[in-house]
Amino acid sequence: MTALSERVSARPATRTRDRRQGMRLAPYLFVLPALALFAIFKLYPIAWSFWLSLFRTDGALQTFAGAANYQRLVGDPLFWTSLRNTGVILLVQVPVMLVLAMGLAVALNSSLLRFKGFLRLGFFMPMITGLVAYGVLFTVLLNPQSGLVNWVIGLVGVPEIPWLTDTLWARIAIGLALTWHYTGYNAVIFLSRLQALPKDHYDAASVDGAGAWNRFRHVTLPGLRPVILLTLVMSTIGTLQLFDEPYVMTNGGPDNSTMTVGLYLYNNGFRFLDFGYASAIAYALAVIIGILGVVQFRFLGERP
Structure with missing residues (x-):
């Protein structure tokens, strides 16, 4: 009987804890679509542009060139x-x-x-x-x-x-x-x-x-x-x-x-x-x- 009463009394505390955690996560869920769009349309192009800057373009062929494009830029x-x-x-x-x-x-x-x-x-x-x-x-x-x-x-x-x-x-x-x-x-x-x-x-x-x-x-x-x-x-x-x-x-x-x-x-x-x-x-x-x-x-x- 004592163990049952302890489990029953623990349930409200668990619900309260889960509710608080949900409230803490809610703002991030609202921001998540904006962060996803920012990552797709901003971060990805920026990172891909840097990756492209390490390649030399010869027609349709791209070969890895390291810092050659930056060296070409200086001259x-x-x-x-x-x-x-x-x-x-x-x-x-x-x-x-x-x-x-x-x-x-x-x-x-x-x-x-x-x-x-x-x-x-x-x-x-x-x-x-x-x-x-x-x-x-x-x-x-x-x-x-x-x-x-x-x-x-x-x-x-x-x-x-x-x-x-x-x-x-x-x-x-x-x-x-x-x-x-x-x-x-x-x-x-x-x-x-x-x-x-x-x-x-x-x-x-x-x-x-x-x-x-x-x-x-x-x-x-x-x-x-x-x-x-x-x-x-x-x-x-x-x-x-x-x-x-x-x-x-x-x-x-x-x-x-x-x-x-x-x-x-x-x-x-x-x-x-x-x-x-x-x-x-x-x-x-x-x-x-x-x-x-x-x-x-x-x-x-x-x-x-």
Whole structure:
């Protein structure tokens, strides 16, 4: 009788224990489909790409080559040309775009400005335009012979500019397209941070006699620091992966002056079907992005 009562009393405790274990496992069961999709569509391609980078492609034949693709990468002048072109865009276009976005955000945050909602929407609208669509748009606008831009500047006596056919002007054209597309997007990010800054900081600065420039320098800029880091990192990653604009507008020309790393990767993988070398380029690009990200966080991240 005593043993039976002990078994009966143990059953509720066992059920309680099983219920608690089930509750602990329930969150993992809900996350499991997302983890499975991530593993199939993200982890597997990343791992397979690295495996491909260790093979040399000769037509339909693939032979194991070890680090040969990476050694080829180091001695490939066209890869270094594409990396230099991408670096020029990164060092010139990204700072100009972020400065314009910051100034635009400050203007849109002004209490003196009317129709703020309409203006914010207008400056953000380019971001929702498809990459290929706006690349085609700029190709038409900047056509050296029949483009609208050359026609307009011709009305004031300026000679035709060889957009897309000159090495320097082709780079400028890519930069203009990127700036038009992404400035409003970054301005909205800056604006959201500006609206979250405490007003009493500006009031205190005004009481201390700080003018508009000093308020911007000592209040606005420090407050925008996390967003500056965010937009800089995102713009750096996006620029290093730049593909659509040079592919649509110039196809990497003229004379490889707008050949970016992303476009060079695409050409090797899908035009020359050299998937091993393309995978090596992809991993080299990932390493470069990681290094730049660490450097940016090191110098712009929050310090204790």
